[in-house]
Amino acid sequence: MASSAARVGHDVTPNRRGARSREAVLDAAERLIAEHGYEAATVAALVKEAGIPASSIYHYFGSKEGVLLAVMERGAQRFFDELPVADRRAGSQRNHLRTLRDAVASTLERRPDFLRILVVMAAQPPHAGAGEVHRVVERVRELALERLREQMHITFDLDPAGSAADHLARFWLAAFDGAFVAHQSHPAIALRDMLEHLPAAVIAVRRELGR
Numbered sequence: 772m773a774s775s776a777a778r779v780g781h782d783v784t785p786n787r788r789g790a791r792s793r794e795a796v797l798d799a800a801e802r803l804i805a806e807h808g809y810e811a812a813t814v815a816a817l818v819k820e821a822g823i824p825a826s827s828i829y830h831y832f833g834s835k836e837g838v839l840l841a842v843m844e845r846g847a848q849r850f851f852d853e854l855p856v857a858d859r860r861a862g863s864q865r866n867h868l869r870t871l872r873d874a875v876a877s878t879l880e881r882r883p884d885f886l887r888i889l890v891v892m893a894a895q896p897p898h899a900g901a902g903e904v905h906r907v908v909e910r911v912r913e914l915a916l917e918r919l920r921e922q923m924h925i926t927f928d929l930d931p932a933g934s935a936a937d938h939l940a941r942f943w944l945a946a947f948d949g950a951f952v953a954h955q956s957h958p959a960i961a962l963r964d965m966l967e968h969l970p971a972a973v974i975a976v977r978r979e980l981g982r
Contacts, residue, residue, distance in 0.1 A: 846885020
């Protein structure tokens with residue numbers, strides 16, 4: 772995913788100057804979305820904010836949609852790079868899941884923009900951007916699920932490629948999705964407070980799967 776921004780839109784391998792221009796557009800899009808929302812990141816606004824011609828935006832990204840997809844992938848990569856990765860269980864099952872919950876919540880609080888864009892993009896029609904929108908969404912989600920399956924393996928000694936680990940990973944991800952959307956509506960309630968009982972819920976679901 773490190774080169775994902777170059778894959779979105781046109782398949783262009785930029786030179787050093789072009790790479791700087793592309794990053795400037797992505798930085799501008801992040802600022803506009805964070806301050807004014809998704810619809811504010813128009814091509815005209817990006818030209819003004821990034822200080823580069825519209826032709827460069829179309830050259831590297833193809834469209835506003837391409838810019839937002841690249842922002843989402845770059846944000847996801849930065850999010851996962853910052854997220855602490857545990858390779859062994861931290862105490863009991865519940866304690867390990869609490870540590871995981873707090874780590875994910877803290878990282879989301881620092882880098883919420885990519886998930887905001889992901890939620891918006893996931894709601895687009897299936898054929899938006901010739902299907903590229905949903906392909907990017909699926910790539911980002913699969914990376915999250917891959918890491919969560921590994922954490923379910925560490926927590927419960929499950930096969931990370933098995934159905935139980937996958938089910939628990941998807942349950943965890945769905946809980947965070949819902950809590951994140953709720954947090955955007957009610958930011959006074961901390962994300963981790965909304966997910967206070969997630970570790971206990973995951974343990975209960977694991978028991979049900981074992982019956």
